[in-house]
Amino acid sequence: MKIDNITPRQYILRLNHHPPDYRLQIQNSPVQKLNKQIDLTNKSITESIKKKIQLRKISQISSYQHYDPINFPQSNTMSIDTKQFHIFTKKNSRANTCIQQLSYTSDYSINHQKQKKPQQPQTAIKRNKRVSPIHIPLCPSNPFGPPITAQSWCIINGKDGSMLAGYNEKLKSQIASITKIMTCWLSLKFISLISLDLDNTYFTVPEAAEIIGGTSAQLQNGDQLNIRDLLYGLMLPSGNDAAITLKYNFEQNIGINFIDEMNNCAKEFGLKSTQYMNPHGLYHKFNYSSALDIGILCYQTLQNEHFANIVKTKIYFSEIIDKFGNIKEILWENTNKLLDNGFQGVKTGQTKEAGPCVVEYYQDNNNSYIIVLLNCKSTDQRWDDTIKLLEWIKQ
Structure with a gap:
């Protein structure tokens, strides 16, 4: 702007009287206009991207979604x-x-092919469903004999030891406390060999007997009782602690391996499907026998008068000296519930692996039978199965 021929005061007055638009034009320089245009451009680009x-x-719309007509x-x-x-x-x-x-879609086949099944979440460890043990009764398929629940059974002639009937009689099975028949017989054999007095020879209960678990004769570490009482505590209440006490004392006094001697006796009796690993019958993979072998063993053991008297006793009182010298009395009751009407022993047994087992000796004026049942359906069913077999064999 030229300011020739204009005084400074006139120039100032002209500036003060410019219209507002002109003053804005002076303030809005080219650089400021360019910055505003850039900001507007960036804003418009951002809005278009959002749109x-x-x-x-x-x-995707699922079949369970609903639409809101208002929105x-x-x-x-x-x-x-x-x-x-x-x-x-x-x-x-x-x-x-x-x-x-x-x-x-209107085309069901296309939609059916393309539709994917929902995937189940995968876990770190896949576990199979737990299968509960099922008792499978085998006897109903037997061409002869009554329908009973035992998986194997055998009937032995009590007069000559011959087999009269059986089913799966040679099948190797867990036998639980039926093992104690051999433990009792072997103990009586040692007593006879070294001429021990049943009433005046005392055995001491070891600590291992007290902690063995399972069926018990209520013996404690340090208790002392004579051999006769110990044998009753073995067979009537089926005391695992009594079995350990017999094994421990015979090994200490005679210097033998009790389990090896049990297996040697099995060989002498011709028990081909029998093996012992402990004196009580708690589960061991290699402690097993068969119905036929047990029948043959019972025929041999019943020839011993002491054994026959023990297994047919219902109730027995025992006097035990504890480790403090005090005397305590214990009442033992036989686990065999068929000690009437001709039944005279022999032994019961039951573990989770062996199932309910029983060996019964029956005698009347004309007949004598040894009935062996292994792995029956239930504890009570073994008594019913025994009676069914007895009635059937007597016909």
Whole structure:
């Protein structure tokens, strides 16, 4: 601007009287205008990107979803590659459009092929379902004999030891406390060999006997009792502690291996399906026998008068000296519930692996039978099975 021929005061007055638009033009320099244009351009680009992103939002519609007519009042439908879409446009919004794919088509076969099954979440460790043990009665398939629940059984002639009938009689099975028949017989054999007095020879209960568990004669570490009482505590209440006490004292006094001697006796009797690993019958993989072997063993052991008297006794009182010198009395009751009407022993047994087992000796004026049942269906069922076999064999 030229200021020739104009005084400074006039120039100032002219500036003060410029219109407002002109003053704004002076303030808005070219650099400021350029910065504003750049800001407006960036803002418009950002808004356009947001609109495009909103237009591309597509979500699958499940069969259980419902549409709100208030939020989506307008609806149009179009088809692309056999898939149907609903376009819902909200009022007063130009760019806020939601496109949702329907989960169904008019062509069922195409939809059925493309539809994927929901995947189940995988766990770190896959465990098989626990299968409960099932008792399988084998006797109903037997061509002869009554339908009983024992998986194996045998009937021995009590007069000559011959087998009269049986089913799976040679099957090797866990025998639980039936093992104590051999323990009792071997103890009586040692007593006879070294001429021990049953009433005046005392054995001491070891600590291992007190902690053995299972059926018990209520013996404690340090208790002392004579051999006769110990044998009754072995056979009547089926004391595992009594079995350990007999084994321990015979090994200490005679210097033998009790288990080896049990197996040697089995060989002498011709028990081909029998092996012993302990004196009480608690589970051991290699402690087993068969119904036929048990019948043969019982025939031999019943020839011993002491053994026959022990196994047919219902109740027995014992006097035990504890480790403090005090005397305590214990009452033992036989676990065999068939000690009437001709039944005269011999032994019961039961563990989870062996199931309910029983060996019964029956005698009347004309007959004598040894009945062996292994792995019956239940504890009470073994008594019913015994009676069924007895009635059947007597016919």
